[in-house]
Amino acid sequence: MTDTTQSYTGSVAEARQDNPMWSGRLAFILAASGSAVGLGNIWKFPYITGENGGGAFVMVYLLCIAAIGLPIMIAEVMIGRRGGRSPINSLRMLTQRDGLSSRWTWVGWMGILSSYLILSFYSVIGGWALSYVGKSAGGAFVGADSEAIGGMFGGLLSDPSNLMLWHSVFMALVIMIVARGLKSGMEKAINILMPLLFLLLLVMVGYALATSEFSHGVEFLFSPDFSKLTTEGVLTALGHAFFTLSLGMGVMMAYGSFLPKNVSIVKTAVTVSVVDTVVALLAGLAIFPLVFANGLEPGAGPGLIFQTLPLAFGQMTGGTLFATLFFFLLVVAAVTSAISLLEPVVEWLEEQKGISRLTGTLIGGLTIWALGILTVLSFNDWADVHPLAFIPAFEGKTFFDIFDYLTANILMPLGGLFIALFVGWFMNKQAVENELSLGHPALQSLLMFVLRFITPVLVLVVFLYNLL
Numbered sequence: 161m162t163d164t165t166q167s168y169t170g171s172v173a174e175a176r177q178d179n180p181m182w183s184g185r186l187a188f189i190l191a192a193s194g195s196a197v198g199l200g201n202i203w204k205f206p207y208i209t210g211e212n213g214g215g216a217f218v219m220v221y222l223l224c225i226a227a228i229g230l231p232i233m234i235a236e237v238m239i240g241r242r243g244g245r246s247p248i249n250s251l252r253m254l255t256q257r258d259g260l261s262s263r264w265t266w267v268g269w270m271g272i273l274s275s276y277l278i279l280s281f282y283s284v285i286g287g288w289a290l291s292y293v294g295k296s297a298g299g300a301f302v303g304a305d306s307e308a309i310g311g312m313f314g315g316l317l318s319d320p321s322n323l324m325l326w327h328s329v330f331m332a333l334v335i336m337i338v339a340r341g342l343k344s345g346m347e348k349a350i351n352i353l354m355p356l357l358f359l360l361l362l363v364m365v366g367y368a369l370a371t372s373e374f375s376h377g378v379e380f381l382f383s384p385d386f387s388k389l390t391t392e393g394v395l396t397a398l399g400h401a402f403f404t405l406s407l408g409m410g411v412m413m414a415y416g417s418f419l420p421k422n423v424s425i426v427k428t429a430v431t432v433s434v435v436d437t438v439v440a441l442l443a444g445l446a447i448f449p450l451v452f453a454n455g456l457e458p459g460a461g462p463g464l465i466f467q468t469l470p471l472a473f474g475q476m477t478g479g480t481l482f483a484t485l486f487f488f489l490l491v492v493a494a495v496t497s498a499i500s501l502l503e504p505v506v507e508w509l510e511e512q513k514g515i516s517r518l519t520g521t522l523i524g525g526l527t528i529w530a531l532g533i534l535t536v537l538s539f540n541d542w543a544d545v546h547p548l549a550f551i552p553a554f555e556g557k558t559f560f561d562i563f564d565y566l567t568a569n570i571l572m573p574l575g576g577l578f579i580a581l582f583v584g585w586f587m588n589k590q591a592v593e594n595e596l597s598l599g600h601p602a603l604q605s606l607l608m609f610v611l612r613f614i615t616p617v618l619v620l621v622v623f624l625y626n627l628l
């Protein structure tokens with residue numbers, strides 16, 4: 161071991177005396193999957209797949225997960241574990257150690273901005289799921305046809321005060337959990353509820369299997385027709401890989417700072433990515449057969465799951481129970497992701513002039529809640545307000561569309577690009593090697609090659625292509 165390495169190891173040991181480490185690999189996997197698995201998998205993945213023509217889009221998305229998402233997740237967790245602090249301070253420490261530019265901390269600041277924007281609309285959609293728990297429990301879907309179900313969803317969106325109510329309830333839940341400092345209780349809850357969500361998705365796929373259109377759904381998802389893929393579709397797939405894995409904004413860095421030294425980062429990141437991808441594909445398999453069996457439009461947009469799954473629940477035995485459970489679990493998945501979005505904002509506020517956790521959570525949570533009003537209005541009164549219409553990429557986009565586009569398609573890939581460059585080119589080589597401890601020199605070289613060249617080039621190419 162070199163001197164540099166020793167000083168690194170020492171600094172990490174000192175870094176987190178006030179914070180408990182994750183109780184082990186499984187605990188980290190649960191928390192990281194809790195952040196990754198959320199509305200992105202069950203709500204967003206199916207509808208953007210529908211909007212982008214299916215198979216070819218899914219293929220590009222899978223490629224982005226493997227060639228871009230996974231390496232960046234590894235890099236992010238590595239920075240977090242080395243730095244042992246909040247993202248901004250981990251980057252600050254690592255750059256100071258190696259005499260690098262302090263500008264790298266901007267990646268952390270960008271992450272805070274992304275958290276802010278994402279949570280503001282995430283909470284509104286989480287509110288939709290909450291309101292559907294109530295509808296399900298009241299038996300609203302029993303025997304309803306697609307028109308009735310569509311009407312129900314349309315009715316929800318067109319009523320801003322109702323949307324506000326559910327957005328507020330969702331945000332209040334998140335604020336309450338984050339204010340209490342969470343973790344211990346959360347870990348146990350995720351432990352039980354995530355596998356349950358998985359199981360319920362399997363039930364839904366089972367139901368889809370019984371429809372006449374299962375093979376049509378499978379074909380739509382997995383047989384690529386590249387004539388349907390646009391350059392914007394490729395950017396959407398790239399952006400979604402970041403969104404669904406919670407990458408490019410420091411969340412995985414923050415979680416990595418709690419990861420015990422003896423746990424393999426690579427294996428752990430692979431597990432989280434696989435779990436996340438399987439959940440998304442299951443959601444797709446559950447939804448598209450229903451879309452085709454009921455003559456619905458795959459490109460229906462953000463309402464897709466709220467207009468298809470209730471149809472199935474309304475027809476199956478025990479549907480009311482299943483529906484209630486499903487939307488409840490969707491809320492849980494959304495809350496565990498939302499927590500990981502608010503946490504860095506609060507940590508950052510806490511670091512400023514000793515703001516207390518409660519005050520920090522309230523300041524962060526309430527301003528994000530207020531920003532969410534713009535998303536609430538995007539689906540009704542302001543559906544025709546396109547504030548950035550003068551920029552071609554934002555033409556026809558509502559506030560919700562803009563927040564979504566700006567975070568998933570610009571800020572997160574940009575953050576990820578810098579993270580890959582930092583670990584690939586700038587971070588102390590010995591430190592990287594120690595963190596990876598892959599044991600296979602060839603695998604290690606491959607990963608470094610991907611981080612140095614493949615990941616940055618792919619992100620840049622997709623970016624530039626869309627810009628021109």
Ligand code: PFF
Binds near residue numbers: 196198405407498500
């Ligand atoms: N990965 C979450 C999902 O797929 O729903 C969303 C998300 C959570 C994005 C946390 C970014 C993040 F930092």
